[in-house]
Amino acid sequence: MTGKRPSITKTPSVAEYQRIRKYVIDSVLAAGNMPVRLASMRELAGEFGVSIATVQRALKELTDDGYLTARKGVGLFTNPDRAWLRGKCDVIGVLAADGRQIYFENFLWNLLASTGRAVTGTRRLLYNVSLMYTTERVLGSMELSSMAGMIWLGPDFAPSAAADGFARALKVPVVTVNDRREGFSCVSMDVEQEGYEVGRRLLAEGRTSPIVVAKRRGMLQIAGLERAFREAGVPFNDRLLVLRGAGMEERLGTMLDLLDAPQAIYAVGGMLRDIAPLLRRHKLDCGRCRLIGEASVWEPDFSGWVVDQDFDALAAAACNRLFSEMRGGPRRDCLIPRIIREWKAGDSERF
Amino acid sequence: MTGKRPSITKTPSVAEYQRIRKYVIDSVLAAGNMPVRLASMRELAGEFGVSIATVQRALKELTDDGYLTARKGVGLFTNPDRAWLRGKCDVIGVLAADGRQIYFENFLWNLLASTGRAVTGTRRLLYNVSLMYTTERVLGSMELSSMAGMIWLGPDFAPSAAADGFARALKVPVVTVNDRREGFSCVSMDVEQEGYEVGRRLLAEGRTSPIVVAKRRGMLQIAGLERAFREAGVPFNDRLLVLRGAGMEERLGTMLDLLDAPQAIYAVGGMLRDIAPLLRRHKLDCGRCRLIGEASVWEPDFSGWVVDQDFDALAAAACNRLFSEMRGGPRRDCLIPRIIREWKAGDSERF
Numbered sequence A, B: 001m002t003g004k005r006p007s008i009t010k011t012p013s014v015a016e017y018q019r020i021r022k023y024v025i026d027s028v029l030a031a032g033n034m035p036v037r038l039a040s041m042r043e044l045a046g047e048f049g050v051s052i053a054t055v056q057r058a059l060k061e062l063t064d065d066g067y068l069t070a071r072k073g074v075g076l077f078t079n080p081d082r083a084w085l086r087g088k089c090d091v092i093g094v095l096a097a098d099g100r101q102i103y104f105e106n107f108l109w110n111l112l113a114s115t116g117r118a119v120t121g122t123r124r125l126l127y128n129v130s131l132m133y134t135t136e137r138v139l140g141s142m143e144l145s146s147m148a149g150m151i152w153l154g155p156d157f158a159p160s161a162a163a164d165g166f167a168r169a170l171k172v173p174v175v176t177v178n179d180r181r182e183g184f185s186c187v188s189m190d191v192e193q194e195g196y197e198v199g200r201r202l203l204a205e206g207r208t209s210p211i212v213v214a215k216r217r218g219m220l221q222i223a224g225l226e227r228a229f230r231e232a233g234v235p236f237n238d239r240l241l242v243l244r245g246a247g248m249e250e251r252l253g254t255m256l257d258l259l260d261a262p263q264a265i266y267a268v269g270g271m272l273r274d275i276a277p278l279l280r281r282h283k284l285d286c287g288r289c290r291l292i293g294e295a296s297v298w299e300p301d302f303s304g305w306v307v308d309q310d311f312d313a314l315a316a317a318a319c320n321r322l323f324s325e326m327r328g329g330p331r332r333d334c335l336i337p338r339i340i341r342e343w344k345a346g347d348s349e350r351f
Helices: A014-031 A041-048 A052-064 A106-120 A135-139 A142-146 A161-169 A191-204 A220-232 A248-258 A271-281 A311-326 B014-031 B041-048 B052-064 B106-120 B135-139 B142-146 B161-169 B191-204 B220-232 B248-258 B271-281 B311-326
Strands: A068-071 A075-078 A091-096 A125-128 A149-153 A174-177 A185-189 A211-214 A241-243 A264-267 A290-294 A304-308 A334-336 A339-343 B068-071 B075-078 B091-096 B125-128 B149-153 B174-177 B185-189 B211-214 B241-243 B264-267 B290-294 B304-308 B334-336 B339-343
Touching: A014 A041, A014 A052, A014 A075, A041 A052, A052 A068, A052 B161, A091 A106, A091 A161, A106 A125, A106 A149, A106 A311, A106 B106, A149 A161, A149 A311, A161 B052, A174 A311, A185 A191, A185 A311, A191 A220, A191 A264, A191 A304, A191 A339, A211 A220, A211 A248, A211 A271, A241 A248, A248 A271, A264 A271, A271 A290, A311 A334, B014 B041, B014 B052, B014 B075, B041 B052, B052 B068, B091 B106, B091 B161, B106 B125, B106 B149, B106 B311, B149 B161, B149 B311, B174 B311, B185 B191, B185 B311, B191 B220, B191 B264, B191 B304, B191 B339, B211 B220, B211 B248, B211 B271, B241 B248, B248 B271, B264 B271, B271 B290, B311 B334
Parallel strands: A091 A125, A091 A149, A149 A174, A174 A185, A185 A334, A211 A241, A211 A264, A264 A290, A290 A304, B091 B125, B091 B149, B149 B174, B174 B185, B185 B334, B211 B241, B211 B264, B264 B290, B290 B304
Antiparallel strands: A068 A075, A304 A339, B068 B075, B304 B339
């Protein structure tokens, strides 16, 4: 029993546990200042299609946690002290990437943090959607019934068929942030405008041959860059494109060896993180070479143009879109301009 | 099989699934730009003490999600495209209240959002600790081994013996935020100073008989208030104390009926949320009665003194304390001053 192999059948599964927990917490919220008697264990077992032992175990934990109080011979009652929000209010789901992130880094967390603030700031409740357990189970459980709408952050951050299936199974409005998904409104950073703006600034400085480091061909930043060059009548040299992959370091290293200092290196998306060690080894002169990269992966001892994002503006726009669709409004995409600012190594201000 | 009662034994439990998932994601991170071959299913099954079928199922999902790529006849390899942070870096756990929040409201989310930003802003990874499933399981699994330190937000927000046991079982530094726990450093809002500051301001306006609405007797805000009165040599009338509970509305309602407009109502903690409907019914004149309450539950059409918190300062202080203890520094508590500002109904600025 206590051996190496954990017993699977002894405790209710997370899906079952969460359904019962949610039911109880919804009851506590709805009851407000009055203690209300909970349905009997038998009724709940029937309702949730689980054994009475499972209900018993879940309710014991909820009692231990203070959501319920036991009155001897009468039953379990909601504890008004735990009704931290009065009455019924909308629950907005937020799904971060694939809903299975073990760890969060800077970018996705900022997106989630701002979105949660925008949601809870409107007196709605936030449900941080987890798809950690297998999807078939989730689809039948609480998430589908409890949310009034969902914001899906960065579907391409960790692409997942399960997350896609989940979002499509929902019967409520869904707004994606950062990456488009067919059939949903999308609020995203205007990365084409970012590339265009970078291009215009580079051309203004006479830097006509930037090295572009990107995850893949066809990224919108590159399209914007090319548009700026086209408008200025300057040919764009796409032989200076360096793509992520096995040969990336060698290719970029060779360029850095050949060119004394390149005119500019535009690290699209999060690519600065990947090339920073290489730039250090080659002692890149940030005075002569214009370095451009994302704020979330910028290294403070580099100088250059930091491409930043207004996470709060993105989150506010996502909420506005979602609330509008919850009121029956039409689907519509929305672009938020990116911010490009100069950073000098040694600046004391945090970025 | 697809009936009302879900089959529990068919899928790996969340604890098992997470352990395997974490192992794979750690491998992807550690491998960096190189695809590295994963241990065999048999080895992993032995390592994690689960069946080969369980490992197989978990790895299939990780392959579907793109963390692993299958090479026919050779095995599974880490996918370098998924190594979004290079090499090894510290994981900081953040436990929000009891780790079992189904929904987040404004206050706890702001605390979590700021803490996560402070953690990920230092190039560390954030692990959002979930204690949704039963604790015995968690104690044997990933959380204990993966974190370099943990920040526990609002232990009193949803008191839980399980969360207490979990924090105490950890072998790494733990810093609590907002509420003290024996044996851990605590970073909190200086609520005694808040009460003192409120008291001084009320006395400066000649308001010597404030109604104080509180969750319970002995709250530090009340102690601070009394200190301000004591220092000024003004007797403090604690018969105007209204405590949360069954008779609260009647008691406060009677006071509002008797006094034409009270000099002041100080809603300690989140109590403004509880009494706002009553204040509305009694058409409280916020011009004559000084209303004091928390920003997180303030209603924009009220006027008064809003008690606010600098969540970012709190989060930064918690990180600093934790990192200091991770480097072997001593335990120490830390108080962050609260901000009190005037709010006039109709102010356009968001609060």
